[in-house]
Amino acid sequence: MPVAVCALSHSPLIGFNHPAKAVEKRVEMAFDQARSFIAEFDPNLVVLFAPDHYNGFFYDMMPQFCIGTHATALGDYNTPAGELSVAKSARTMAKDVLAAGIDIAVSERMYVDHGFSQPLQILFDGLDKVPVVPIFINSVATPLCPVGRIRQLGTAVGHASAHIAEQRVLFLGSGGLSHDPPVPQLENATEEVAARLIDGRNPTPEERARRQARVIASGLELAAGTSSMRPINPEWDRQFLDLISAGELQHVDAWDNAWFAEQAGNSSHEVRTWIAAYAAMAARGNYVINYRFYEPVPEWVAGFAVTTAVSADA
Numbered sequence: 001m002p003v004a005v006c007a008l009s010h011s012p013l014i015g016f017n018h019p020a021k022a023v024e025k026r027v028e029m030a031f032d033q034a035r036s037f038i039a040e041f042d043p044n045l046v047v048l049f050a051p052d053h054y055n056g057f058f059y060d061m062m063p064q065f066c067i068g069t070h071a072t073a074l075g076d077y078n079t080p081a082g083e084l085s086v087a088k089s090a091r092t093m094a095k096d097v098l099a100a101g102i103d104i105a106v107s108e109r110m111y112v113d114h115g116f117s118q119p120l121q122i123l124f125d126g127l128d129k130v131p132v133v134p135i136f137i138n139s140v141a142t143p144l145c146p147v148g149r150i151r152q153l154g155t156a157v158g159h160a161s162a163h164i165a166e167q168r169v170l171f172l173g174s175g176g177l178s179h180d181p182p183v184p185q186l187e188n189a190t191e192e193v194a195a196r197l198i199d200g201r202n203p204t205p206e207e208r209a210r211r212q213a214r215v216i217a218s219g220l221e222l223a224a225g226t227s228s229m230r231p232i233n234p235e236w237d238r239q240f241l242d243l244i245s246a247g248e249l250q251h252v253d254a255w256d257n258a259w260f261a262e263q264a265g266n267s268s269h270e271v272r273t274w275i276a277a278y279a280a281m282a283a284r285g286n287y288v289i290n291y292r293f294y295e296p297v298p299e300w301v302a303g304f305a306v307t308t309a310v311s312a313d314a
């Protein structure tokens with residue numbers, strides 16, 4: 001029963017802000033590489049680990065992780081809107097993960113943003129091209145659970161994936177690496193911003209456009225060196241990729257949440273999606289990373305990485 005991994009950064013600023021031509025070309029080649037890897041692997045199920053950015057999940061009921069048994073993409077930035085083709089196995093997997101002692105939330109009406117829709121669009125050319133089990137991982141709404149819990153979640157999902165109908169499972173992680181986009185924080189929010197973090201569903205098109213314009217502008221400022229946001233940290237990113245490559249995921253259990261933000265920006269917690277995907281893979285046996293791409297892209301506010309992995313004993 002073959003399993004594989006693809007993990008990649010996302011940025012909703014792709015297509016809005018343009019880094020140097022050569023950079024865009026290298027990223028496009030990395031996407032090509034990932035697409036041909038996936039086409040060859042030919043998954044009949046994708047388990048997609050991704051975060052949210054106060055579009056689908058809010059503080060009125062914020063789970064640390066949630067499996068969607070039905071999911072709809074909102075279509076923020078230029079990503080497609082519509083339903084994902086959620087596999088029936090989502091229910092089986094929720095049951096198995098809970099039985100393993102991981103208290104995952106379940107949603108029959110999961111709303112997801114570019115964190116989920118962008119990798120599906122880039123890698124599969126649409127939201128409904130492949131059966132998917134969508135798993136949300138809180139990566140911005142503090143307080144966050146210890147990162148070791150995410151490794152355990154991934155491990156439980158990996159074990160559960162061995163007991164479903166689909167035989168060729170791709171674990172897909174979406175997010176990271178180091179980056180610090182202007183996502184508001186509840187702790188120091190104005191009343192107006194707090195209200196939108198607590199229960200900000202269905203903003204008006206004007207509100208959404210204003211927010212997106214602010215994030216787009218922040219990318220240009222970061223690239224121009226006129227930003228107060230934390231810079232991308234290529235050294236932190238390299239160490240993270242080295243750790244994943246070495247299969248030494250257990251080290252993340254010692255990582256302190258505050259340390260992530262200090263070293264690599266508040267949104268670096270999105271690497272939780274990578275940790276879950278690779279832990280799921282590790283639960284199915286040793287793996288080897290057969291493709292690794294990295295490039296810091298300030299215009300997109302992203303330490304941009306793409307990796308793929310196969311079973312070592314395949």
Ligand SMILES: O=C(O)CCc1cccc(O)c1O
Binds near residue numbers: 179267
């Ligand atoms: O719209 C938002 O709130 C944040 C958007 C955003 C920007 C850069 C990198 C990301 O990973 C990301 O999600």
Ligand SMILES: [Fe+2]
Binds near residue numbers: 051053115267270
């Ligand atoms: Fe993100």
